[in-house]
Amino acid sequence: MMRTRPLKVALLGCGVVGSEVARIMTTHADDLAARIGAPVELAGVAVRRPGKVREGIPAELITTDATALVKRGDIDVVVEVIGGIEPARTLITTAFAHGASVVSANKALLAQEGADLHAAAEQHGRDLYYEAAVAGAIPLIRPLRESLAGDKVNRVLGIVNGTTNFILDKMDSTGAGYQEALDEATALGYAEADPTADVEGFDAAAKAAILAGIAFHTRVRLDDVYREGMTEVTAADFVSAREMGCTIKLLAICERAEDGGSVTARVHPAMIPLTHPLASVRGAYNAVFVESDAAGQLMFYGPGAGGSPTASAVLGDLVAVCRNRLNGATGPGESAYAALPVSSMGEVVTRYHISLDVADKPGVLAQVATVFAEHGVSIDTVRQQGKHGEASLVVVTHRASDAALGGTVEALRKLDTVRGVASIMRVEGE
Amino acid sequence: MMRTRPLKVALLGCGVVGSEVARIMTTHADDLAARIGAPVELAGVAVRRPGKVREGIPAELITTDATALVKRGDIDVVVEVIGGIEPARTLITTAFAHGASVVSANKALLAQEGADLHAAAEQHGRDLYYEAAVAGAIPLIRPLRESLAGDKVNRVLGIVNGTTNFILDKMDSTGAGYQEALDEATALGYAEADPTADVEGFDAAAKAAILAGIAFHTRVRLDDVYREGMTEVTAADFVSAREMGCTIKLLAICERAEDGGSVTARVHPAMIPLTHPLASVRGAYNAVFVESDAAGQLMFYGPGAGGSPTASAVLGDLVAVCRNRLNGATGPGESAYAALPVSSMGEVVTRYHISLDVADKPGVLAQVATVFAEHGVSIDTVRQQGKHGEASLVVVTHRASDAALGGTVEALRKLDTVRGVASIMRVEGE
Structure with a gap:
């Protein structure tokens, strides 16, 4: 059964996520081979700082020339974990053109350029998978894209940013103000030195665009997402929320209009009842609540970020893409046939x-x-x-x-x- | 892009789930066709009582001869929602032998005969999908089998029976005894007239066997699952649980031994801390908590039974199996390579x-x-x-x-x- 020629994987980026992907590929090589049906081999790792010691990665695999790596022609799958728009976009399209499939964790890129990237993948008959781009380790894109493929999703309501959930949970449980809670999040490493992308909702908006597109089988661009950050939420708001039997969460909300003819996507702080499953999502955890015609109410919960959880999602995609490759097939591509307008x-x-x-x-x-x-x-x-x-x-x-x-x-x-x-x-x- | 010859689907069983599958196939035909890449057509419906009026299903599709239906040779996918061991087992293996792939919601059959059915599917190069067999609409088998394919699952802890969760939740929230809570569940239609399969844990044990096999890539038979019902849980137990900061749930627990060399699967009532995400799963809802090396702690929550939720899971599988068929490929089959012993x-x-x-x-x-x-x-x-x-x-x-x-x-x-x-x-x- 087992094919002996290994599938070759190129890793673009070797930071927190990339190094964990490389580590698991090495330590769990036998499991991955058994699950895929062929061994997988790390064929090259593109980094910016080649001098850094990278435990467990043979020095001869390290390169600073990512373009040459994706152009090699013998690469089966490119794993992109560098983030940002460029050079990630060009590297991914170059990878498709040279015969590789792509696994990406890049939410900003997928939210902004998803349609073009999907088109490039389809043109070359390759896969583009990106489970890790939304809510880290939580299986979300695959369930929406595949498990609910026979259902009609009407609403997606998610806590998709761990930093802001940590801050709001802290404000809720201790009565702290925004600045105090942010300071604690920063001290504990949950918030970055510049927390703008998180607290102003940019990160969540990118995820909302991706989720809305997949849930409603339509194209939702980042610019279509209404965005309001949570920096102005006060301790007094939490008192008001409690009086209503609610708490406050920064939510990404994707909805189909009641007449079914359009969709909306938005990110803003909101009160939700304490009895709602999302209300009890604590700390930096993420959770996404999905409402559909037939399935009813589903929730997916887990760690939304971090090296290991994100690597878990990347590796699940890697296994799927490798299996597709052995089958000579591709998985589901972009499904935007519904072509629904996005309302303001x-x-x-x-x-x-x-x-x-x-x-x-x-x-x-x-x-x-x-x-x-x-x-x-x-x-x-x-x-x-x-x-x-x-x-x-x-x-x-x-x-x-x-x-x-x-x-x-x-x-x-x-x-x-x-x-x-x-x-x-x-x-x-x- | 769209193929015009429709894929033909045979439906075995037209009860609560089957009639809902047929209804959605009709009302959402365009969506299904767009998502699959070809139309799907209901080609026959095997029932026991042909005289019953079945709204929306043309009378000429109804047959009592299920065997002849699966032997027709032009059927692409057989959807089995009749339940039980026979005739479901023989119909499924006959379907494979005559070229069809199979989508099943039959937990008892999968738990008892899963290995043989997977072998038959593989022998004939066909798919066997059964997301609906465990926890209804909750995407669980696909996430475990695919999303976590690059991770190492160590524990699965689940509320996988809605009837018993309804009863235990009622006891917890009202102080009622077991019999009183069971009576209410029966009156509300959450418990069957003979509740044995639910309250003695047989239903949950079948699901535990399926989950353990998939999670640990090994074969776990129904007989391997330790089973203890919840009929002896008392109101006093709930008082004790509260004193511990706990509640009581009927749990299906699948674990990898700490040395990794064996696994266990069991179903029994247990105290869990009120702070655990499973503690807040109310009423007849199901939820499954998964712990893995890289992803950490994940939870999947939703309705575990009912016609529409189960139909949602069946249709998700139907879309996947149809896509595979158009691709000339099959999805992941049984993965039991780890061949771990099951400890007592x-x-x-x-x-x-x-x-x-x-x-x-x-x-x-x-x-x-x-x-x-x-x-x-x-x-x-x-x-x-x-x-x-x-x-x-x-x-x-x-x-x-x-x-x-x-x-x-x-x-x-x-x-x-x-x-x-x-x-x-x-x-x-x-």
């Missing part, structure tokens, strides 16, 4: 929790309620708390469009009796 | 929570502790409560083998001062 944020329909600072005098509630009514936003509950001549009004709405809510808030700000809008938070997962 | 329950190592009714007099604790020590079972905590001349001792052990614990309990029963062993419960998930 204004058309998103959800519920809202709004805190207003208002004057403590008769008629204020009536004025505020009138503004909501004029904009077609129906109020679910209102809570009024007075203090020293000022009062706060907490309004929770029924489902309304983001555009209608935006118009409401703009009009509220113009009322003399409204001193300020303390916070606006969407309520999801109900 | 005596060799399982875990922690135990033991409640003893003892005489309330000096020296009893010393006697009891001596018995534990003589059997090499180390005690973690002891709590003693006196009442009217009698006392209860609650002992929680460190990790010990089931054989050592069994010997300990046997010796305890012989002590004059021990009036009875009120309960023994394993403690998992720590």
